[in-house]
Amino acid sequence: MSADPVLAVEHLTMRFGGLVAIDDVSFSAPRGQITAIIGPNGAGKTTVFNCITGFYKPSSGRLLLSLGSSPAAEELHTLTESGGRSRATAAGSIFLLERMPDYEIAARAKVARTFQNIRLFPGMTVLENLIVAQHNPLMQASGFTVLGLLGADSYRAAEREAVERAKYWLEKTELADRADDPAGDLPYGAQRRLEIARAMCTEPQLLCLDEPAAGLNPRETAGLTELLLSIRRSHALSILLIEHDMSLVMEISDHVVVLDYGQKIADGSPEAVRNDPRVIAAYLGVEDQEVEAVEAEIAR
Amino acid sequence: MAVVAAERSRAASRLPAAIKDAAGTALLALGLAVPILALRIDQNINNEPILRPRWDYVAIAVAVAFLGRLAWLLIRPSRAGAAAAKPQGASGGLAALSAWLSRAFATTGVILLVLYPLLALSLAGWAGAIKWIDNFGIQILIYVMLGWGLNIVVGLAGLLDLGYVAFYAVGAYSTALLVHNFGFGFWLCLPLAGIFAALWGILLGFPVLRLRGDYLAIVTLAFGEIIRLVLINWVPLTNGYAGISGIARPSFFGLPFNASDQGFAAFFGLEFTPLHRTIFLFYVILALALVTNWATLRLRRLPIGRAWEALREDEIACRSLGINTTNTKLTAFAIGAAFGGFAGSFFAARQGFISPESFTFMESAIIVAIVVLGGMGSQIGVAIAAIVMIGGTELLRELDWLKQIFGADFDPTQYRMLVFGLAMVLLMIWRPRGLIATRQPSIFLRERRAVRADLVKEGHG
Numbered sequence: 001m002s003a004d005p006v007l008a009v010e011h012l013t014m015r016f017g018g019l020v021a022i023d024d025v026s027f028s029a030p031r032g033q034i035t036a037i038i039g040p041n042g043a044g045k046t047t048v049f050n051c052i053t054g055f056y057k058p059s060s061g062r063l064l065l066s067l068g069s070s071p072a073a074e075e076l077h078t079l080t081e082s083g084g085r086s087r088a089t090a091a092g093s094i095f096l097l098e099r100m101p102d103y104e105i106a107a108r109a110k111v112a113r114t115f116q117n118i119r120l121f122p123g124m125t126v127l128e129n130l131i132v133a134q135h136n137p138l139m140q141a142s143g144f145t146v147l148g149l150l151g152a153d154s155y156r157a158a159e160r161e162a163v164e165r166a167k168y169w170l171e172k173t174e175l176a177d178r179a180d181d182p183a184g185d186l187p188y189g190a191q192r193r194l195e196i197a198r199a200m201c202t203e204p205q206l207l208c209l210d211e212p213a214a215g216l217n218p219r220e221t222a223g224l225t226e227l228l229l230s231i232r233r234s235h236a237l238s239i240l241l242i243e244h245d246m247s248l249v250m251e252i253s254d255h256v257v258v259l260d261y262g263q264k265i266a267d268g269s270p271e272a273v274r275n276d277p278r279v280i281a282a283y284l285g286v287e288d289q290e291v292e293a294v295e296a297e298i299a300r
Numbered sequence: 301m302a303v304v305a306a307e308r309s310r311a312a313s314r315l316p317a318a319i320k321d322a323a324g325t326a327l328l329a330l331g332l333a334v335p336i337l338a339l340r341i342d343q344n345i346n347n348e349p350i351l352r353p354r355w356d357y358v359a360i361a362v363a364v365a366f367l368g369r370l371a372w373l374l375i376r377p378s379r380a381g382a383a384a385a386k387p388q389g390a391s392g393g394l395a396a397l398s399a400w401l402s403r404a405f406a407t408t409g410v411i412l413l414v415l416y417p418l419l420a421l422s423l424a425g426w427a428g429a430i431k432w433i434d435n436f437g438i439q440i441l442i443y444v445m446l447g448w449g450l451n452i453v454v455g456l457a458g459l460l461d462l463g464y465v466a467f468y469a470v471g472a473y474s475t476a477l478l479v480h481n482f483g484f485g486f487w488l489c490l491p492l493a494g495i496f497a498a499l500w501g502i503l504l505g506f507p508v509l510r511l512r513g514d515y516l517a518i519v520t521l522a523f524g525e526i527i528r529l530v531l532i533n534w535v536p537l538t539n540g541y542a543g544i545s546g547i548a549r550p551s552f553f554g555l556p557f558n559a560s561d562q563g564f565a566a567f568f569g570l571e572f573t574p575l576h577r578t579i580f581l582f583y584v585i586l587a588l589a590l591v592t593n594w595a596t597l598r599l600r601r602l603p604i605g606r607a608w609e610a611l612r613e614d615e616i617a618c619r620s621l622g623i624n625t626t627n628t629k630l631t632a633f634a635i636g637a638a639f640g641g642f643a644g645s646f647f648a649a650r651q652g653f654i655s656p657e658s659f660t661f662m663e664s665a666i667i668v669a670i671v672v673l674g675g676m677g678s679q680i681g682v683a684i685a686a687i688v689m690i691g692g693t694e695l696l697r698e699l700d701w702l703k704q705i706f707g708a709d710f711d712p713t714q715y716r717m718l719v720f721g722l723a724m725v726l727l728m729i730w731r732p733r734g735l736i737a738t739r740q741p742s743i744f745l746r747e748r749r750a751v752r753a754d755l756v757k758e759g760h761g
Contacts, residue, residue, distance in 0.1 A: 053620065107622030119620070121613035123756030124606075125741045125749075132610045133621045138603040145631075148602040149595070155602075163743070179745040184755035202621055 004070050006031040006206055006238040007052065012061035014047050014262075021047045023262040024061075029206070029255070031069075034232060034239040036249045038273075039259035040282060045242045046116060048259070049210055052240070053113045054102030061098065065109050067205055068092015107136050112204035114195045116211045116242075122184025126175055126194055129183050130166035131159075133201035138162055169197040173227065189220040193227070200231065206238050207231070213245045221248055228252055250274065258282065314374065322370040329365030333358045402680055402736075409683070413441075413586055417579045430578055437582050438650065440690045442643055445589040447670040447682040448596060449639030454668065455677035456596075456605065457632035458612030458759015460517045463504070463524025464667050467497040467637040469659035471644025473531060476544040476654050486550040486649045490642060497641020498634040500527075505633035509626055524664050531656040543655025547648050552580055581650050588646060592639045593679055599635070601742045608632050609677075609742075612759035666690075669720070673727055675734030676758065684735055689720070 005028035014022040022044045029035040037045050050056040052063055064076065069091040079087040079094060086095040086108065095109040105111050121129050131138070141158030142148030148155040170176040173193040178186060183194060192212060199207055212228075213221045225248055232239060243249050249256065249270065256273040258266040260282040266273050273279055337357040341349050412419075420432040446468060453461045471493040478484040478492060508519050531538050538544065549557060555564040557577035564580075565572040599605040607628045610618050618625055648654050670689055674681035696719070699712040731737060737753030 055616070055619075102619045103622050103624050106620055107624075113620050115617070115620070119614050119617040121610050121617065123613055123739055123751050124609060125744065125751065127743060127745055128606065128609075128741055131743060132606050132618075132623075135603050135607055135610075135621060135623045139607075142602050142604075145599070145602055145604045149598055151598075159743075163745070167745070180741065180747055180749050182751040182755045185752075198621070 004031045005029055006066060007240070008062075008064040008066075009048070009052070010062040010064065012048065012051060012063065013059045014044070014051055014056060015059045021262050022051070022058075022259075025259065025262070025264045027257045027264060027267055029238055029240050031238055032232070032236065033254035034228065034241060034252050035255045035257065036241045036243055036253035036270075037257045037259060038243065038246075038249055042261075043259040044262040045259055046210060047262075049113065049208055049240075049242060052097060052105075053111055053208060054097060054100055054105040058098050063097035065095045065097055065111065065206065066092060067094075067110065106202060106204075110203065110205040111208060112199035112202045112206070113208040114192075114199055114210055114212060116214065118188075118191050118195055120183040120191055120195060120198070122182065124183060125180050126170070126183055126186070127163070127166055127179045129194060129198050130169060130201045131162055133198045134162045134165065136202075165201060166197075169200050172200075172230070173197040174223075189216050192216060192220075192224070196227065196231075200235075204237060206240060208240045210242050211244060212241070213243055213248050221245060224248070225252055318370055318373040321373055322366050325369040326362050326366035329362045330358065333361040337361060406680060409680075410590070417582055421575075426573065426575060430575055433575075433578050433582050435694050436691060438578070438585055439694065440687055441582070441585040441589050442647060443667065443670060443690045444683050444686040445585065445592050445643045446640060446667045447674065447686045448589065448592045448679060449636050449643065450667050450671050451636075451674075451677065451679070451682050452596060452599070452608070452639070453632050453636035454671050454759075455675075455682075456600065456612065457608040457629065457636075458757065459629065459632060460513070460520070460668075460759070461633075461636070462517045462521040462661075462664055462668060463527075464520075464636070464640055465659050465661070465664040466504070466524040466527040467501060467640030468644040468647070468663065469527050469531060469656075470497045470500045470637075471641030472648040472654045472658070473538065473544075473644075474641070475645040475648040476547050477537070479548045480544055480546070484548075486548055486645075489649075490645045493645035494638040494641040497644065498638040501633040501635075501637025502630050504637075505630040509629055521661070521664070524659075524661060528656050528659050528661075531659070538656075541655060541657070543653055543657075545653040547652050547654070549577065549652060550581065550584060550649050581646075585646055585650075588642055592642075595635075595639075596679065604628070604631060606742060613757045669724065673724065673734055675731075675736040675738075675753075677739055677756070678734065678736035681734055681736030688723075692719070692723075 007029040009028065010026050012022055012025045013020070025044075025048065027035075037048060039045050047056065051058045051061075062080070066089075068089070071089045071091065071094045075087065075089045076094060079096060083099075084096075085099045085104075086093060095105075097105055097109060097111070100109065106113075121132060124132070138155075138158055139145075142155045143152065167176070167179075170179055173196065175186075175190060175194055175197065178190065183191065186194060192215070196207075196209065196212065199209075209228075213224055216224060228239065228241075229252055231237070241249070241253065253270055256266070256268065256270050257264060258273055258276070258279050265278045265282055266276045268276075337354055340352045340354055342352055344350050416437055417429070417433050420429040420437070423429075424432055446464070449467075450461065450464045453459050453464070474493045474496040475486070475489040478489045479486075484492075504520065504523050508516050511519055532540055534540075551557070552564050555567050556562070557564050557574075557580065559572040560566065563572065564570075564576055570576070596605075600609070607618065607623050610621075610623065611625060611628050611632075615625055618628070647658070651658075666689065670685045671682055673689070674683070674685035693713075693716055696712045696716055702712055703710050727735070733753040733756075737756075738750035739753070739756045740750055741748060
């Protein structure tokens with residue numbers, strides 16, 4: 001466990017009826033770093049994401065997110081005992097994500113996410129997608145619609161600011177010349193980038209990316225790597241990443257968590273994880289010699 | 301020429317299959333026509349029922365079905381080929397032109413509407429104008445307003461509401477009851493009716509928050525029926541089927557439209573005529589409809605309107621961006637319902653009498669049809685659809701000359717639903733997403749380009 005985690009997952013368990021999708025998983029995501037969650041298909045990676053972002057209610061466990069810096073133990077204890085969802089602490093604020101509805105996790109705990117199968121607003125333009133992402137600050141600026149309906153200047157200024165932020169992310173994701181095109185018209189790789197830009201427009205502290213490189217060609221994957229590294233460099237945020245592309249994972253992550261059949265089997269630096277015999281066994285399922293035999297079979 | 305010849309030979313090779321298909325259609329038509337058309341019960345002079353066989357009608361229906369289907373099958377493939385050959389998508393210049401055209405159309409439309417009573421007066425005279433202003437102008441504008449109100453719920457937020465007439469009824473009955481029990485005037489009742497309808501919108505919204513698609517449609521339909529049945533059966537409050545009469549008419553800044561010395565006509569030194577009130581009512585509903593349109597267009601550019609559209613596109617993505625979808629849905633229901641309530645309040649004041657008969661499911665169906673035919677989310681499309689559907693119904697009353705062809709007992713208005721159905725089927729073949737199916741973006745960086753209809757989602761409830 002790192003000294004200052006932005007997210008601490010403690011004894012997370014998720015059951016669907018009799019099926020245990022995640023079984024007592026604990027790990028933490030260090031602040032300001034890139035944490036990758038890897039594992040074979042069906043290991044429970046996306047389920048962990050859905051629990052963190054509130055789309056599933058965990059069967060048990062605690063999901064502690066802290067903004068600012070880590071809370072003192074007694075502050076955390078007070079919040080847990082009080083049954084509340086969040087608490088302002090001396091160093092920032094802390095949130096118990098398992099008690100919060102999904103939209104509140106995004107709005108207050110500043111967790112943004114992307115989806116494995118892209119979820120854009122296809123009938124809205126690229127720019128509109130990025131403006132919708134800034135719904136909450138704009139809603140406040142529009143006086144919960146009343147001031148905006150009357151055409152107040154404060155709202156217009158806020159909207160200009162929102163467009164500026166959208167432009168910044170359009171430049172960053174190389175989508176600037178497609179701003180007025182419908183999102184559904186973009187090629188696949190650009191849709192992936194737009195989804196990241198949209199998540200970044202919510203100004204998150206923790207960005208959760210569910211297989212951002214899925215379906216990208218090697219050149220697009222290289223661009224994505226560059227984008228993620230530059231986001232981490234220039235914005236104070238932590239990234240949680242599910243990915244199957246091992247070269248991407250090994251290149252950008254500071255920390256890797258490996259899941260298999262709903263359990264954590266390894267946790268550490270990329271190098272340590274890569275050489276962990278249990279990880280190799282989980283991925284390949286068999287002894288090395290047998291793999292070679294299968295590979296030879298396929299080649300023939 | 302070679303293409304035509306090839307086309308013709310292909311048509312010839314398709315002929316046997318097409319005849320087979322058309323024969324099937326004819327058989328279906330026969331099955332439908334026998335119970336509907338074959339026998340007619342008339343009464344003779346002694347009030348005894350006599351059975352009149354009409355096999356000729358059946359034969360005509362079957363022949364039309366057969367030939368129509370055959371022609372359709374033989375013509376359609378070549379048309380499909382032509383459509384495929386056409387270049388896809390509109391260029392930027394064309395889009396700009398169409399945007400300019402729609403703006404010009406809207407401006408001309410508003411000017412024409414403002415001048416409409418004067419036009420009607422000058423063309424039809426004082427005696428004939430009342431029909432054109434009341435039956436056409438006011439009636440159509442009420443439905444334009446209802447269509448625009450429902451457009452917020454169905455077109456923008458993507459929540460299929462089949463019980464919209466309930467809010468129209470709430471608006472009308474709250475006006476009627478407030479006038480009746482407390483003696484309020486129309487101008488006080490109007491905002492109250494909107495507020496009550498919005499509250500009922502929220503009340504309906506809560507139980508249906510989790511429902512989607514068909515299930516949402518069924519529950520909203522049931523809600524509309526519940527309101528109507530309550531209005532029928534709660535006799536002490538609503539007077540049941542007998543309805544409520546004597547609802548105060550709107551006044552002109554305190555001047556009533558009557559023949560008294562304090563009336564509108566006397567105050568302005570005019571000769572009294574009921575037409576003054578009709579013209580005034582026309583401008584009231586025109587103003588209400590334009591306010592609805594203005595508010596909708598403005599809301600679309602506000603975070604709330606964008607959230608509605610995002611909700612229609614993808615609800616889960618909305619929640620991942622921190623949008624409270626519960627509140628977003630409830631505001632869509634409430635604001636849509638409020639406009640229905642305003643329209644209902646106006647309806648009550650215009651009629652002076654309301655009964656549950658005015659708020660049947662048929663009304664809901666017509667309003668939904670207006671929104672769907674117009675193109676969900678398109679303000680101009682909805683206005684055109686309302687003019688065509690309601691104006692068309694009224695025009696059928698004008699077709700007395702058809703009696704010279706079909707005989708004296710021919711009543712064109714009886715064929716209203718048939719014409720509607722036919723129009724709807726044709727439109728759904730020709731333009732499945734409504735008259736104006738493209739979506740105008742609410743904000744743009746360099747140029748406003750309409751979004752193609754096939755990209756825009758219809759919402760899942």
